[in-house]
Amino acid sequence: MLQKLEIKMNNNNKRVLITGASGGIGYAVAKRLAADGFKLCLHFHKNEENATKLKYEIEDDGGTCSTVSFDVGNFESASKELTREVEQNGPFWGVIVNAGITDDCAFPMMSDECWHKVMRTNLDGFYNTVNPLVMPMISQRQGGRIIAVSSVSGIIGNRGQVNYSASKAGLIGAVKALAVELAKRKITVNCVAPGLIDTEMAELDEFAMKIAMNMIPMQRTGKPEEVAGVISFLMSDDASYVTRQVISVNGGMI
Secondary structure (H helix, E strand, O other): OHHHHHHHHHHOOOEEEEOOOOOOHHHHHHHHHHHOOOEEEEEEOOOHHHHHHHHHHHHHOOOOEEEEEOOOOOHHHHHHHHHHHHHHHOOOOEEEEOOOOOOOOOHHHOOHHHHHHHHHHHHHHHHHHHHHHHHHHHHOOOOEEEEEEOOOHHHHOOOOOHHHHHHHHHHHHHHHHHHHHHHHHOEEEEEEEEOOEHHHHHHOOHHHHHHHHHHOOOOOOEOHHHHHHHHHHHHOHHHOOOOOOEEEEOOOOO
């Protein structure tokens, strides 16, 4: 009991930014990290209602939480808001880069906008979010955690998702390189690569779902809470020697 209380108190001094926190995996991650005692900053772009609702839920449960809004695909917007956030409230100890979109289309039919908007959000969003926060994180000399949510699509590639697969594979490359740069600073950098998670079920028709199930040895979709559990571990002291890794949560797809 005393050990759990000590961990919570220690975590309560650590601020963590979660991008795309207003729904799906981001929501589950926020709830889990709030329960772990972290002080959270929930990012949203357009879905202010869900982000505010989540903030109140966390605060009602005794957590500490704030919100911030910007377009992760726009460096000027992200840099302005994150710089202001750090100036007002101090450096972040952890960053969860979770915001992402899909716009599936067969590659020969893919438009420039279809390609670029996915890359801007999913891959540029990593740079736009993490770059303004790295030096303040280093300067506080307390270590830290950076976690990017990639995808099984970024590892094996999926039909109709050349843009999405490229963006998520790019995240993995960025994480592996940044992990090397920050290792001596005791800042770990890792990827979590979910497979088919419950939040995506509505996007698949019956035929597509049948094909997907044939690829998953566990014969079920994953839960957002199962992804959140892995992220919770990577944020913990127990994971202080885990960096430059890609941890898949996909029911055995690969």
